[in-house]
Amino acid sequence: MLIFLWFLVMTAVLLLAQKMIYQRFALRKVSYSRRFSRNTCFRGEEMTLIEQLANRKWLPVPWVSAESQLSAHLRFRTGDNFAVSSGSHYQNHKSFFSLKPQSKITRTHWITPQRRGWYRLHTVSLTSGDLLDIGRSVKQLPLSSELIVYPRPADVDMGQLPQHSWQGDVTVRRFIVPDPFVIAGARPYQAGDSYKMVNWKATARAGSLQVHQYDYTADRRLLVYLNVDDGEGMWRSVSDVELIEYGIEWAAGAVNCAIAAGMEAGFSTNMPLEGETNSVTIEPSGGHEQLYMILEAMAKLRLERTEPFPMLLRRGAEEGYRDRDILIISSYWNDELEAEAQRLRLSGNAVAIWELRMKEGSSDKEREGQSA
Incomplete structure (x- = not known):
């Protein structure tokens, strides 16, 4: 009986000790970043959202949850290790990690913007705890990535x-x-010019790409x-x-x-x-x-x-x-x-x-x- 009581006491002490250690040190030297793979895209064009979490200490972190709020117009592919709960305007995106000592995890999520707009990442909330989730620690970090989603141009003749x-x-x-039949001369090539407009003789003379300069009324x-x-x-x-x-x-x-x-x-x-x-x-x-x-x-x-x-x-x-x-x-x-x-x-x-x-x-x- 005495041995059993001693075992209970030691177990309680160990649980309390690991709880206090993880509450204090779980998120110490843990860095997090979340960014869009590109700054611009068109509506309906699939792209990626990249997360990176690093543990730069010798203490392992059993679990970390990274949670942030995003626009509901950013549609995620379904996948593991994250959850999305969506409303009419915003959605909560939550990712789950487990970190070894001195390790870094990079995770990529595929998203498709459903509407043009200016989407900005503001903050993320990191939550971590001990092995048995008895105690937790929370840290909020600023984010600065943004995505400009252009409207998809309609097909206009x-x-x-x-x-x-x-x-x-x-x-x-x-x-x-x-008027393609009235050529007034040549000019340097500009972005958007068709290659059908290239003036090869003028290009050879100038040593750089030249296009026909058409006359206008x-x-x-x-x-x-x-x-x-x-x-x-x-x-x-x-x-x-x-x-x-x-x-x-x-x-x-x-x-x-x-x-x-x-x-x-x-x-x-x-x-x-x-x-x-x-x-x-x-x-x-x-x-x-x-x-x-x-x-x-x-x-x-x-x-x-x-x-x-x-x-x-x-x-x-x-x-x-x-x-x-x-x-x-x-x-x-x-x-x-x-x-x-x-x-x-x-x-x-x-x-x-x-x-x-x-x-x-x-x-x-x-x-x-x-x-x-």
């Missing part, structure tokens, strides 16, 4: 975009691409306007989120189509960027950098109205926009918007209107305005 050119006093309708600058209002009479909050998200992807498709053809393109909307309050306007310009500047702005848009859409259109006319190809994307059209579109036409701009009527998976129809 060049013939859908507004178009105009000037020949004296006569307005002639034509595609906004350069007018400067081609596309400005895409997007209305955040999902219906006439909307006050501030968007109720049909999917419809406006679809509109963002159509706007991205129009910009992508124009810049891929060597044109200048810009973007304007009555929505703010995350952390800001003003409407977004990016003046038309060309090239790869301009495209990704616009895509990044679209990724960071907050679905909230900054001002009535007619005011945004009116400001363009008042600022003297001329000789532009203007595309307006809106979920509705009324007399007030038509009056502002007409002001832009009278200033010498070509205007086309796309009405958002259907959600993703359907085919939207274009209702094109009269060219100025």
